[in-house]
Amino acid sequence: MTPARRLPTRMVAKVWGRDHLPAPFAAPEGERIGEIWFEPPPELPQVLVKYLFTSEKLSVQVHPSDMQALPGEAGKEECWLVLDADPDARLAIGFEREVGSAEIEAAAQDGTIEGLLTWHSARAGDLFYLPAGTVHAIGPGLSLVEVQQNSDTTFRLYDYGRPRELHLERGLAVAQGVPYAEEHRGSVAARGQALIDGPHFRLDRVEGAPDAATHAAFAGALLALPLVGAVVSRDGAARAGAGECLYAGSLASLDFSGAEVTLLVRAGQVRAA
Numbered sequence: 474m475t476p477a478r479r480l481p482t483r484m485v486a487k488v489w490g491r492d493h494l495p496a497p498f499a500a501p502e503g504e505r506i507g508e509i510w511f512e513p514p515p516e517l518p519q520v521l522v523k524y525l526f527t528s529e530k531l532s533v534q535v536h537p538s539d540m541q542a543l544p545g546e547a548g549k550e551e552c553w554l555v556l557d558a559d560p561d562a563r564l565a566i567g568f569e570r571e572v573g574s575a576e577i578e579a580a581a582q583d584g585t586i587e588g589l590l591t592w593h594s595a596r597a598g599d600l601f602y603l604p605a606g607t608v609h610a611i612g613p614g615l616s617l618v619e620v621q622q623n624s625d626t627t628f629r630l631y632d633y634g635r636p637r638e639l640h641l642e643r644g645l646a647v648a649q650g651v652p653y654a655e656e657h658r659g660s661v662a663a664r665g666q667a668l669i670d671g672p673h674f675r676l677d678r679v680e681g682a683p684d685a686a687t688h689a690a691f692a693g694a695l696l697a698l699p700l701v702g703a704v705v706s707r708d709g710a711a712r713a714g715a716g717e718c719l720y721a722g723s724l725a726s727l728d729f730s731g732a733e734v735t736l737l738v739r740a741g742q743v744r745a746a
């Protein structure tokens with residue numbers, strides 16, 4: 474088993490990102506940072522974890538499943554755990570009513586697609602799981618952790634006239650014109666510790682040290698992201714504080730005595746095609 478180590482981060486500038494990030498993050502002078510990625514380690518290549526910080530809307534977009542992805546691409550299911558939200562922050566997931574492909578296409582072209590989507594209010598602790606094919610957009614004023622399949626395959630349907638590439642044809646081929654299923658929405662208050670146990674990844678939120686059930690659920694390779702406090706490897710070689718991410722070969726190799734709130738992530742049972 475390779476020793477635990479802190480993962481390198483990658484800051485990604487986005488038109489919808491922020492000039493000023495909440496502590497402990499800091500955007501380089503003059504850069505509008507939207508995403509902070511933790512580079513997936515070779516021992517756990519299936520999942521990618523990012524922080525997202527918005528000041529404007531993301532594109533209206535959709536991702537393919539593994540089955541729909543072309544060679545060289547990967548499917549992308551994702552979930553969002555909201556960390557902080559402006560009082561009026563919202564995100565769009567799914568349609569208000571069933572819509573056909575022709576209607577989605579026309580609405581993407583004339584910009585009315587925003588009005589066809591369901592805009593959900595978002596507060597700290599809210600949780601949203603997005604199966605592939607779910608049309609979505611994240612609104613301004615949100616800080617969240619995104620756990621996703623390790624894939625960068627995004628099809629933009631509409632981008633508010635911003636000069637970025639659209640992928641209408643491929644997006645329409647995978648977009649599901651249906652309302653968002655309520656079962657995919659949750660919260661820390663309602664779900665407690667085990668937040669998502671899906672085909673592609675598992676996400677837990679642990680306060681203090683993990684209990685026996687969590688140890689059983691995280692027997693193999695995992696990522697530990699402290700939100701409050703710090704996690705260290707028992708050999709003392711690696712440490713992560715808030716805003717950082719540790720890779721470890723097993724949960725048992727980590728010491729949580731300085732941890733207050735930590736996210737744990739591991740791969741699910743389905744391997745990318």
Ligand SMILES: O=P(O)(O)OC[C@H]1O[C@](O)(CO)[C@@H](O)[C@@H]1O
Binds near residue numbers: 487531532619629
């Ligand atoms: O195309 P945009 O608006 O930059 O959004 C892309 C981003 O949206 C997300 O898919 C979240 O919905 C991120 O994983 C991705 O990097």
